Amino acid sequence: MKRGIVLINLGSPDSTSVGDVRKYLNEFLMDKRVIDIPYLGRLMLVRGMIVPFRAPKSAHAYQSIWTDKGSPLIVLTQELEAALQAETEYPVTIAMRYGRFPPREAFDELLRREPGLEEVLLVPLYPHFAMSSYETAVQYAREQYAQGGYKFRLTVVPPYYDEPNYLDALAGTIRPWLQEPFDHVLFSFHGVPERHIYKGDPTGQHCLRSPDCCSANSVAHRTCYPHHCLVTMKAVAARLGLGAGQFSFSFQSRLGREEWVKPYTAQRLADMPGEGIKKLLVVCPAFISDCLETLEEISVEGRDIFLGAGGESFHQIPCLNVDPAWVKVLKGYAEKAYAESEIPA
Numbered sequence: 001m002k003r004g005i006v007l008i009n010l011g012s013p014d015s016t017s018v019g020d021v022r023k024y025l026n027e028f029l030m031d032k033r034v035i036d037i038p039y040l041g042r043l044m045l046v047r048g049m050i051v052p053f054r055a056p057k058s059a060h061a062y063q064s065i066w067t068d069k070g071s072p073l074i075v076l077t078q079e080l081e082a083a084l085q086a087e088t089e090y091p092v093t094i095a096m097r098y099g100r101f102p103p104r105e106a107f108d109e110l111l112r113r114e115p116g117l118e119e120v121l122l123v124p125l126y127p128h129f130a131m132s133s134y135e136t137a138v139q140y141a142r143e144q145y146a147q148g149g150y151k152f153r154l155t156v157v158p159p160y161y162d163e164p165n166y167l168d169a170l171a172g173t174i175r176p177w178l179q180e181p182f183d184h185v186l187f188s189f190h191g192v193p194e195r196h197i198y199k200g201d202p203t204g205q206h207c208l209r210s211p212d213c214c215s216a217n218s219v220a221h222r223t224c225y226p227h228h229c230l231v232t233m234k235a236v237a238a239r240l241g242l243g244a245g246q247f248s249f250s251f252q253s254r255l256g257r258e259e260w261v262k263p264y265t266a267q268r269l270a271d272m273p274g275e276g277i278k279k280l281l282v283v284c285p286a287f288i289s290d291c292l293e294t295l296e297e298i299s300v301e302g303r304d305i306f307l308g309a310g311g312e313s314f315h316q317i318p319c320l321n322v323d324p325a326w327v328k329v330l331k332g333y334a335e336k337a338y339a340e341s342e343i344p345a
Contacts, residue, residue, distance in 0.1 A: 003121065003334075008103065009095075009137075009288070010073060011028075011099035012070075012098075012099055016063040022055040025046075026047060029050060033135060036131070061292060072289070080125075084331065088331050091110055091114050107144070111152075118152050120152055120153070122141050122154060124137050125289065127160050127228075128229055129161075131196055133190070134159055142154065153341070169328075171239035171240055173283075174283055175240060183280065184279075185283060186247070186248060187249045187283055189229045189252070190251070190252060190286040193260050201220045207220050229249060229251075233285070251264060252284075266302070274310065277311070280313070288319055290318055294319060302316070303316075
């Protein structure tokens with residue numbers, strides 16, 4: 001069969017200008033899976049309140065991380081595309097949920113490179129399921145696939161938060177950082193509103209209903225973002241031989257005043273020095289590629305909070321990015337998916 005691979009990531013503004021950042025934020029925050037309130041309310045909130053205030057601030061933040069080649073997230077995703085292409089015979093390209101590189105352009109590019117294409121593997125660069133990340137990227141790609149009337153089959157890699165090879169690769173990027181003295185490893189995941197967790201609970205009575213809900217068996221875990229995050233953290237910590245007091249988790253990037261999943265990263269960074277944690281390592285497993293949320297929110301704002309509260313050393317461990325072990329994991333996902341697709345139903 002003739003096949004291809006699309007890696008889909010978040011996206012980025014075209015530049016650091018306030019206008020481009022405003023355009024990007026409008027598209028991002030108007031997504032009904034990001035701010036899941038009725039359209040008119042979302043329109044007034046996003047375009048009337050959030051974006052006018054946030055766009056200049058975000059533009060300044062992007063300016064602090066922008067490279068000569070452009071947005072770090074875009075550049076790193078393109079580098080991942082090239083690295084995977086070097087490892088596989090299938091044509092590889094990228095797509096973004098917001099901004100440039102929509103999925104239809106990726107599908108068309110694969111068809112140009114591989115006429116008669118029969119199957120495309122969509123790989124969301126989100127290890128954990130969340131309606132505002134994995135789900136919206138997949139649904140967007142599926143909508144564009146349907147609109148394009150394509151004849152090839154679209155296959156999607158499911159969330160891989162507990163997949164052993166992914167966990168091995170993630171642990172491998174952290175392990176070298178443990179050679180120097182450290183007090184603690186903080187796993188900082190992207191936050192989501194608690195409302196999203198309640199909404200995604202098919203039982204309507206499990207998620208966030210008790211302090212140990214993520215540990216108690218439930219069908220809700222299939223689409224429970226905090227559960228996926230905790231599974232990743234515990235599995236990686238075990239691979240690294242971290243003791244119970246040497247690691248913990250938190251959630252970053254809170255937007256607005258409503259309750260988001262806790263604990264909040266900013267608050268934990270402020271509290272840790274007072275708890276005797278002076279040398280901190282931070283890893284951000286919700287992100288495959290380093291981006292604004294890691295390079296600026298954690299490495300700049302987070303560092304300032306921690307050191308300002310009395311911390312002595314702070315390091316944000318880079319994301320998987322283009323790590324060779326991670327590239328081989330992606331190749332393995334493609335080989336596995338395509339092998340399974342050949343099994344008669």
